[in-house]
Amino acid sequence: MPRRTSPKRPTASVTATVCFADPKRILMVQVIWDGLFVGSFYALIALGYSMVYGIIKLLNFAHGDIYMLGAFIGFAALTSLGGIPATLSIGALLVVMLLSMVLTGGAGVLIERFAYRPLRGAPRLAVLITAVGVSFSLEYGIAAIAGPNPRAFPIRLEGNVFNIIGARISLPQIILILIAGVLMILLNFYVQKTSTGRAMRSISLDRNASLLMGINVNQVISRTFFIGSALAGAAGVMAGAYYGKIDFLMGFIIGLKAFTAAVIGGIGNIKGAMLGGLVLGFVEAFGSEWFGGQWRDVFAFAVLILFLTLRPTGILGERVTERV
Amino acid sequence: MAMLEFDNVEVFYGKVQALRGISLRVDEGEIVALLGNNGAGKTTTLSTASALVKAHSGKIAFNGADISKAQPWNVVGAGLIHVPEGRRIFSTLTVLENLQLGGYLVKDRSVVAKRIEHVYELLPLLAERRAQQGGTLSGGEQQMLAIGRGLIAGPKMLMLDEPSMGLAPLIVAQVMQVISEIRDQGTTVLLVEQNARAALKVTDRAYVIEDGVTTMEGKADDLLADPRIIDAYLGA
Ligand SMILES: Nc1ncnc2c1ncn2[C@@H]1O[C@H](COP(=O)(O)OP(=O)(O)OP(=O)(O)O)[C@@H](O)[C@H]1O
Ligand SMILES: [Mg+2]
Numbered sequence: 001m002p003r004r005t006s007p008k009r010p011t012a013s014v015t016a017t018v019c020f021a022d023p024k025r026i027l028m029v030q031v032i033w034d035g036l037f038v039g040s041f042y043a044l045i046a047l048g049y050s051m052v053y054g055i056i057k058l059l060n061f062a063h064g065d066i067y068m069l070g071a072f073i074g075f076a077a078l079t080s081l082g083g084i085p086a087t088l089s090i091g092a093l094l095v096v097m098l099l100s101m102v103l104t105g106g107a108g109v110l111i112e113r114f115a116y117r118p119l120r121g122a123p124r125l126a127v128l129i130t131a132v133g134v135s136f137s138l139e140y141g142i143a144a145i146a147g148p149n150p151r152a153f154p155i156r157l158e159g160n161v162f163n164i165i166g167a168r169i170s171l172p173q174i175i176l177i178l179i180a181g182v183l184m185i186l187l188n189f190y191v192q193k194t195s196t197g198r199a200m201r202s203i204s205l206d207r208n209a210s211l212l213m214g215i216n217v218n219q220v221i222s223r224t225f226f227i228g229s230a231l232a233g234a235a236g237v238m239a240g241a242y243y244g245k246i247d248f249l250m251g252f253i254i255g256l257k258a259f260t261a262a263v264i265g266g267i268g269n270i271k272g273a274m275l276g277g278l279v280l281g282f283v284e285a286f287g288s289e290w291f292g293g294q295w296r297d298v299f300a301f302a303v304l305i306l307f308l309t310l311r312p313t314g315i316l317g318e319r320v321t322e323r324v
Numbered sequence: 325m326a327m328l329e330f331d332n333v334e335v336f337y338g339k340v341q342a343l344r345g346i347s348l349r350v351d352e353g354e355i356v357a358l359l360g361n362n363g364a365g366k367t368t369t370l371s372t373a374s375a376l377v378k379a380h381s382g383k384i385a386f387n388g389a390d391i392s393k394a395q396p397w398n399v400v401g402a403g404l405i406h407v408p409e410g411r412r413i414f415s416t417l418t419v420l421e422n423l424q425l426g427g428y429l430v431k432d433r434s435v436v437a438k439r440i441e442h443v444y445e446l447l448p449l450l451a452e453r454r455a456q457q458g459g460t461l462s463g464g465e466q467q468m469l470a471i472g473r474g475l476i477a478g479p480k481m482l483m484l485d486e487p488s489m490g491l492a493p494l495i496v497a498q499v500m501q502v503i504s505e506i507r508d509q510g511t512t513v514l515l516v517e518q519n520a521r522a523a524l525k526v527t528d529r530a531y532v533i534e535d536g537v538t539t540m541e542g543k544a545d546d547l548l549a550d551p552r553i554i555d556a557y558l559g560a
Contacts, residue, residue, distance in 0.1 A: 195428060202414045202425050208376055209412035214400030214429040214477065 029167040031285045037173050039281020040180040044235040045258035046265070046273040047187065048108075048228025054204040054268035055224050057124075058116060061131040064255015065138035066104050066229045070236025071153075071246040072142055073100040078154035089155045089241075090175065097179075097237045101230035108229025109222050117218070135255075143248040150247040153240040176238050183231060184274055190227070191270055200224055204268060253297070260304040266314030275315060326385070327352045327481050327512050328373065328404065333382030333392075335365075335372055335536075342368045344536035346382070350481070355504070355513040357523040357544070359557055360533035366516045367409050369533065370483045374406035375399045387480070401429050403480035407487070409516075411470040415459025419450055422458045422469055426476030436476060443472040446505065464495040471502060481512040488519045500526045520557035524548050532557075 045067055052060045077096045078084065084092045115134050119127045159171025191197035199220045202210045211217060239254075240246045257280060265276025280300060287299035307314060328350045335343040343365050350356045360366050371377040373384055375396045384392040386404050394402075414422050423443060427436035444451035447468045453461060458469060467487050474482055484503065488496040496519065504526045507513050517523035524530060524544045532540035532553070540552070547553045 195424070198417070198421055198425055199428060201417060201421075205414045205416060206412055209408060209414065210425075211376060211396040212374060212400065212406050212408060212412075213425045213473075214397045215425075216395070216397045 027289070029165050031289045032282070033167045033169055033173075035282035035285030036278065037177060037281070038284060039261075039278035040177050040184075041235050041239065041254070041277070042257055042261045042280050043274045043277025044180050044183065044231050045254060046261035046277045047184070047270060048232045049258050050262040050265070050267055050270060050273035051200070051224050051228045053262065054270075055200055055221055056116070056120070058127055059131065059259070060116075060228075061128070061255065061259075062111060062134035062138060063228070063232060064251035064253075064258060065135050066108060066251070067232040067236040067239070067254060068142065068246070068248060068251030069107060069138055070100045070104045070233025071240040071250065072146055072236075072248075073103050073233065074237035074240050075146075075151060075153060075246060081154075084155055089157060092155060093157065093237065093241050094179075097234050100233045100237045104233025104236070105226040105230035108225040111229075112222060112225040117221075139248050139251070146248065148248065150245050153244050153246055155241055156244045157241045172242055176242060179234070179238065183234060187227065187231070188270070196220060196223055257300055260300055260307075262314075263304060263307050263312070264314055266317030269314065269316045272314055272316035279315070325352050326350070327354075327387060328514065329383075329385045330369070330373075330538075331383040331385075333369075333372060333384060334380045335368055335377055336380050337377075342536055343372065343379075346372075346533065346536070346538050348531050348538055348541070350512060350514050352512055353507075353510070354529065355507045355515065355527045357520075357527040357530035358514060358516045358533060359518075359520050359523065359530055359553075361556075362518075364533045365536040366533055367485055368536075370406050370408075370485050370514070370516060373399070373404065373483060376406075397429065400477060403478070404483070405474045405477050405479035405481070406483045407470050407474040407485065409485035409489070411463075411466045413458040413461070413466045413469055413473075415457065417458055418455055419458055419461070419469060420454040422473050423450075423454075423476050426473035427478075429477065435478075439476045439478065443475055446475075446502065447472050464491050464498070467491065467495075467499060468502070471499075471506075475506065475511075479511055481514065482506060483514045483516070485516045486518060487515070488517065488522055496522050520553070521548075 045063065048066070049060060049063050052058055052063070074096045077099055078092065081092065111134055115130055116127060119130060157172035157175065161168050161170045191200060199210065199215045202213065203215065203217055203220055207217060239250070261276035261280045262273050263276065264279050265272025265274070280303065283299055283303050284296050288296045326349045330346045330348045333343055333346045334341065346365070346369050358366050358369065368377060372379050373391070375391065375394050375398070379392045382392070383390060386399070386402055389402065391399055391402065391404070414425065417425070420440070423440050424436060427439065430436050449465055450469055450472055453465065458466065461469060471484065471487065487499050487503070491499065500522055503513060503515065515523055515527060524547060527544045529541065529543055530547050531538050542550065
């Protein structure tokens with residue numbers, strides 16, 4: 001655990017939140033909130049990574065680009081709608097987000113069907129290289145259509161900033177965390193309680209035994225890609241509306257971060273992906289608070305390497321007592 | 325009427341030929357054993373029927389319909405259920421979830437619930453452990469769960485691959501008891517066994533597979549008295 005009194009700690013952010021309460025506590029609340037906010041984005045994207053890995057043991061390196069695709073679909077939809085009054089921006093955001101989820105979900109299904117399914121049973125490396133190829137195709141496909149320069153997102157979520165026990169918390173942040181939370185609760189219900197969800201879990205454990213249950217494995221894999229990609233698409237629209245700017249490479253770093261989050265939680269494990277996203281968000285928030293924002297990514301990837309070497313099964317991996 | 329029929333079926337794994345000519349038939353209401361040494365091709369025979377493995381040549385018919393080109397889920401949908409070797413319980417899913425998966429293709433949930441209750445009656449030890457993870461059950465309990473899971477689909481015919489493997493003699497007797505109850509309730513059974521003595525006690529007929537070929541067929545009582553069977557499969 002790093003010492004709180006690191007000399008590299010920037011003082012600017014501390015003085016900005018001067019208030020009447022204990023400044024250390026203010027700082028903590030702010031950092032925790034920031035971690036939660038970023039972490040819920042990571043969690044949304046990590047879910048797709050982890051679900052796909054769980055079911056077909058594929059590291060889908062194109063997943064971050066689905067997030068980017070989601071943002072651009074949102075951009076296109078909002079642009080074609082024309083000017084949206086600020087009061088309607090939340091509603092417009094939700095509608096466009098749904099549309100984007102359906103389209104990115106469909107894109108995920110097509111990618112699986114035409115890029116990955118023909119390679120089932122092929123060596124892992126071949127599939128991995130294909131995933132990288134799909135990633136490049138998405139990135140440069142969008143660059144060709146929308147141009148290589150960053151685009152300004154047509155709506156920008158704005159709202160009051162509240163001062164809650166000293167932390168600056170904005171309305172858009174609250175809304176986005178709520179949306180992310182609702183999506184994750186729905187997903188969890190789907191995976192735990194529905195018959196398709198059970199099939200997803202059984203295929204992850206034993207594909208042939210699942211076939212003997214009468215599960216149409218191809219169909220369940222398609223649904224998994226749909227859901228995972230739709231969640232990433234939702235995150236893409238949310239990020240566009242929050243940060244106000246999108247570009248065709250925006251999915252690259254966040255894809256790596258989501259992969260990190262999935263590994264932290266235990267790749268293939270859905271609760272693990274959510275937990276890993278949050279943990280990564282906190283690690284980054286505290287890391288940048290203590291050592292400076294320029295260390296943010298270093299922290300994230302150091303944690304990735306730590307987990308890969310010390311505990312590759314992640315926090316929630318291999319918790320089960322199993323007889324052989 | 326023949327429920328399951330193999331006509332000169334051949335199967336390859338890559339270049340290796342595992343089945344060189346399997347021909348057999350199981351009639352409705354029968355319980356038939358499939359005997360053979362390690363590597364003879366018993367598991368491959370069942371896997372070919374359930375379409376996990378594709379037949380290279382020959383014909384497989386279930387209730388008169390050709391299933392040699394079918395998908396596994398179509399075979400299950402037709403009512404031919406394969407309880408695999410080694411139980412293959414979904415270890416991190418609960419006993420109840422394992423049973424529910426057995427009814428994956430059954431549209432009506434109340435039917436699944438009713439069948440699960442029925443399985444709990446047949447195998448009371450599963451009822452007590454319904455909320456426990458499948459992987460934490462003992463070997464015998466897992467075998468019961470695997471059989472119970474197969475029953476939830478409402479099978480017309482059940483194919484069981486070595487259900488007595490690794491179980492103590494007392495448990496083997498219990499498993500065989502359960503299998504004959506299942507038949508008595510109207511399900512046709514094809515039973516693969518290394519434990520020929522235990523198998524022949526509950527079956528009507530048996531086939532012997534040697535090196536991928538069905539070489540012998542007969543009534544269980546006749547086979548129990550056949551010197552070749554006694555030498556090869558029943559011990560001296
Ligand atoms: N997946 C596979 N790939 C390659 N060869 C296989 C495969 N499965 C089985 N075989 C081969 O096919 C032959 C028949 O195997 P099978 O499992 O059907 O035998 P079995 O009668 O069930 O044996 P056991 O009693 O040991 O279970 C064996 O020679 C085996 O090595
Ligand atoms: Mg076998």
